[in-house]
Amino acid sequence: MVAVRYETAFKLYPYEKVPAQAGTVVRHPVVIIGGGPVGLSLALDLGQRGTPALVLDDHEGAGLGSKAICFAKRTLDIATRLGAGQRMVDKGVVWNVGRVFHGDGKVFEFNLLPEGGHRNPAFINLQQPYFEKFFFDAIAAEQAKGAPIEMRGRNQVTSVTQHDDYVTVEVDTPDGPYTLEADYLIACDGARSATRDMLGLSFDGRVFEDNFLIADVKMKADFPTERWFWFEPPFEGSGQSALLHKQPDDIWRIDFQLGWDIDREKEMQPERIRARVDEMLSSQTGTIPEYELEWTSIYTFQCRRMETFRHGLVLFAGDSAHQVSPFGARGANSGVQDSDNLGWKLDLVLKGLAGEALLDSYATEREFGADENILNSSRATDFMTPKTEISHVFRNAVLEMAARHPFARPLVNSGRLSMPCTYDGFSLFGEDALSGPERSRPGAACVDAPAGNGFLLDQLTGDFTLLALGGEAPDPVTAHGIATQVVHIADISPELAERYLGDTDQAVYLIRPDQHVVARWPSFDADAVARDIATAIGKDAA
């Protein structure tokens, strides 16, 4: 039997018995465990490339509760490439203003004033179940067009055995167990990854001794669409910090930092939660607006990662591989970047165009990304929860001075927004022969800019791309079985020039399928491009 661990918000892939449960064992190129944001985005990416992906999930849809709520631009850019971005942005709440309070007083207010010239906003708030539904719908649309993606609900993996060139997977279902095989198994089964346990792999890091209470409340309030964050809030029972943030459907996320020694059961009692929420809301309006408790949860967190994300034919992505504190929205956002990094690499390896070393690069690149996220998230947590008397003294000194002096404001840290990492110095990146802007150097994720009637990223559709700005349109280059698509932009917007040309008036960029820059040159040289295609797929240029 497959135990039900949680209620679902949307039933997306109800259990259906498939012939493979009775017949001979079937081998699949890619089996993905877990139908969360990471598993779904990976399946969609692979399916669009024509590489079959089978997703096994022990439930039948998106779990109840808002969970991840903040999706950053990079995630939206990836979702847009995969065909789910517009619905996320349409449904999501876009916000720019944040207020930081310390006790009774406002410390300062910031407006993120997002840079213009991007298709997607800097970030949106959206409940995770919507993310999953929109990605699932995009998968269903691809399936209708013949994409080889299969979802199996209430299929719980109970054992994983690696052989030299395949993996055996035992699966339990409401109709009993069956066996399948995979060329590659991708564990996207979350922070408590059962796959990780089955393989006896460790997951080490730092435990933060704190409990956070989440209360998602439904109310029609006139609060502005802003992020309000309190250090040492003045309202009773709120703990060390508190957060108020808007989501779609009149839902507000409220977070209270409760400390370490608490009675979890007691703190989860609705009347106790309501007393806290009442205090917070009435501190702003003088009255208590009518509201319902939509979802509540108490969580603790750790900052940790697996030593390596690749174990032979089993690869880990998302929270199963790395876990961070929620401040700064680096959980789901970094997980989607994992799948974005892994999708094209798995595809090339399975098509025989690249060797296994390309999969090692998934691990090293994303381990680097995870370290950056863990660093940022640990710093935010240390600022929010000072561990020693002296760090508390400094923290409050920063907050006091930030109210009066601008210099202290960059030191106030209630979470730094997730940005994609730049793979400086990694082996799959090539030549930087252009004295171009720093932000679009090899290793960086392409930043969006207006191009023609649309945006640059609309044209980076998931193949290797030769992007020519100004000059003549280059011929497509085919090397090592990889054919580049050519995007030539003659009419260059000021934003495009600033972000990709700097002081020069023309450039040629080689861009990976995941929209990271491989190499760039002042002019087109077919041999140089061929050489760096080899670099990008981990082949010697010979």
Add this chain to the structure above:
Amino acid sequence: MTLNLDPNIPDPDGFYQELLGAHEGLSKEDSDAFNARLILTLANHIGDRDVLRAALWAAK
């Protein structure tokens, strides 16, 4: 020269971590003494009495 009260430290989060890292493992007494030595060192580097006086005011 006037006292600069605008952001002036590259990688502020990294600096803050390093600052608190320097206090790690110190008793409160030792931390206070460390802070005093740090202030004197920085004051000497600044040198300018008008700037130092302005800083004394800014921090009050």
